[in-house]
Amino acid sequence: MSETETPAVTWAAGTDHVALIRLRRPxxxxxxxxxxxxxxxxxxxxxDDPSCRAAVLCADxxxxxxxxxxxxxxxxxxxxxxxxxxxxxxxxxxxxxxAVQGAAIGGGLGLALSADFRVAAPEARFSANFARLGFxxxxxxxxxxxxxxxxxxxxxxxxxxxxxxxEDAAAIGMVDYLVPRDQLIDKAIELAAEIAGSAPLxxxxxxxTLRGDLADRVKAATDHEGAEQERLRATADFREGTKxxxxxxxxxxxxx
Numbered sequence: 001m002s003e004t005e006t007p008a009v010t011w012a013a014g015t016d017h018v019a020l021i022r023l024r025r026p027x028x029x030x031x032x033x034x035x036x037x038x039x040x041x042x043x044x045x046x047x048d049d050p051s052c053r054a055a056v057l058c059a060d061x062x063x064x065x066x067x068x069x070x071x072x073x074x075x076x077x078x079x080x081x082x083x084x085x086x087x088x089x090x091x092x093x094x095x096x097x098x099a100v101q102g103a104a105i106g107g108g109l110g111l112a113l114s115a116d117f118r119v120a121a122p123e124a125r126f127s128a129n130f131a132r133l134g135f136x137x138x139x140x141x142x143x144x145x146x147x148x149x150x151x152x153x154x155x156x157x158x159x160x161x162x163x164x165x166x167e168d169a170a171a172i173g174m175v176d177y178l179v180p181r182d183q184l185i186d187k188a189i190e191l192a193a194e195i196a197g198s199a200p201l202x203x204x205x206x207x208x209t210l211r212g213d214l215a216d217r218v219k220a221a222t223d224h225e226g227a228e229q230e231r232l233r234a235t236a237d238f239r240e241g242t243k244x245x246x247x248x249x250x251x252x253x254x255x256x
Contacts, residue, residue, distance in 0.1 A: 009038025011046065017053040017196035018189055019046045021096070026061020030069040031107035033077035036085040039111070043092035053196035053203065055096035056188045057115055064100040065108025067129070079138075079229055083222035086139050089114050090215040093204055095195055099188035100124045100166070101181055110139025113148065116207070118174065119188040121181040124166035126174060132161035134241030134253065136228035140218035148174050 011021040021042045023029040039057065046052045059065065089111070098115035103125045112118055112126070128145065130137040137145075137158055146154040149172045156162070169175040179187045195203060232238055236256045244251035 007038060008032065008034040009042055011042035013049060013051050016193040017051060018192040019049070019052040019055040021055055021057045023059035023065065028063050028066040029059045029061060031065055031067055033082050033085060036082060036089065036111070040085055040088035040092065043089060043094060043096065047093045052094065053200045054192040055094050056099055056185070056192050057096050058099040058185055058188065059101070063102030064104045065111055066103045067106030067108050079226040083138065083226050086110070086222060087215055087219045090140065090218045095203060095207055097188045097192045099184050101184055105129055107139045110141050110144070113141065113144040117176045117191060119177040119179060119184060119191065120166040120169060120175045121184050122166045122178055123181065124169070125163050126169045127161060127163040128158050129161040129163070131159060132241060132251065133245060134235060134237035135232035136225055138222065138225040138229055140221045142221040142225060143214070143217050
């Protein structure tokens with residue numbers, strides 16, 4: 001990163017013991033190692049800041065996180081490094097709320113589901129679109145998605161790669177609060193401030209009990225997910241899926 005380039009993620013302590021973490025790669029905030037490490041670094045810094053008791057994760061631009069960039073030069077990291085960063089996000093101790101506008105697609109959906117709660121605008125779009133690209137889901141979605149929406153609905157979303165709206169996501173329990181776009185950050189901060197108003201040691205203790213071994217389960221899931229992604233990335237279907245996405249057309253898969 002050059003001296004003048006904005007970091008992929010920034011954070012700052014705010015009022016009412018709430019920190020604001022911001023994704024800074026608009027308009028799409030494409031999924032990257034820098035982005036996920038930046039979120040993890042911010043969360044760990046907030047963990048160590050006694051003035052912060054909860055956080056909001058939001059994004060500049062049109063989309064929360066529009067997934068991976070499959071264009072030329074779009075991927076400059078290994079799967080192991082990426083999912084190592086993802087597990088760090090789950091190991092952080094501070095509860096946080098994701099404020100989702102626009103798209104949360106693929107790994108971006110995984111990032112949104114790493115939060116304790118989600119606030120979204122009705123026009124937000126969510127998709128675990130991996131099967132439509134010809135490969136396996138990642139970022140621990142094998143664990144987090146069924147926990148939120150149930151095994152059957154998770155299977156449906158993963159098998160079809162269907163894109164759903166914020167309203168649809170709220171109806172199935174993926175989103176906790178649905179508000180107009182211009183109220184999104186305010187509502188997320190309001191929820192985080194309400195959490196921060198509780199006894200901080202008690203909140204962390206309760207969170208650790210409720211989440212249990214979530215980070216370890218995500219670690220086991222991403223080990224498997226990453227291996228399957230690497231295997232399927234070598235297939236003709238993956239090449240067709242990513243090409244079709246770039247060309248904005250329906251893919252024609254052959255099972256090879």
